[in-house]
Amino acid sequence: MKKIIFLYSLLLGSLFANENQLLFYGNCIACHGELGKKVAPHMSEVKGYYLMAYPKKEDFVAHMAQWLSTPNEKTAQHKEAIQKYKLMPYLAIDLDTLTKIARYIYENDDFGVLTL
Numbered sequence: 001m002k003k004i005i006f007l008y009s010l011l012l013g014s015l016f017a018n019e020n021q022l023l024f025y026g027n028c029i030a031c032h033g034e035l036g037k038k039v040a041p042h043m044s045e046v047k048g049y050y051l052m053a054y055p056k057k058e059d060f061v062a063h064m065a066q067w068l069s070t071p072n073e074k075t076a077q078h079k080e081a082i083q084k085y086k087l088m089p090y091l092a093i094d095l096d097t098l099t100k101i102a103r104y105i106y107e108n109d110d111f112g113v114l115t116l
């Protein structure tokens with residue numbers, strides 16, 4: 001069993017550049033991965049709003065992770081998106097993991113559907 005898990009993580013390790021990317025793809029891409037999708041804005045659009053408000057990495061990451069742990073209209077950066085799509089559902093992901101995901105979003109611009 002251990003061997004299988006090890007091989008599996010090796011495989012995932014080669015498909016995904018790092019854990020943060022895997023977490024992003026696993027949890028966010030279904031809603032945020034396509035342009036012109038009807039369920040949510042593309043992640044590059046959301047990132048733009050956060051960059052305007054928080055250009056510094058540590059502020060960006062902290063505020064995004066915090067918002068994701070309690071999605072609400074009051075502290076949202078992209079309020080029009082809430083009118084358009086309705087408030088994002090609470091995902092029940094811990095703050096640590098959300099911080100890793102927010103870091104991935106700050107550091108990368110790869111939010112498309114993964115092609116293998």
Ligand code: HEC
Pocket residue numbers: 024027028029030031032039040041046064067068071075076077078079081082085086087088089091093101102
């Ligand atoms: C079930 C669909 C769904 C999933 C899954 C989802 N989102 Fe969202 N998200 C939305 C919708 C809809 C909006 C736009 C409305 C809003 O801002 O609440 C949104 C908005 C956002 C915003 C903008 C918040 C703001 O301040 O305006 C961020 C940041 C975000 N999502 C990040 C993520 C991340 C990171 C993940 C993965 C951990 C994720 N979302 C997963 C549907 C989703």
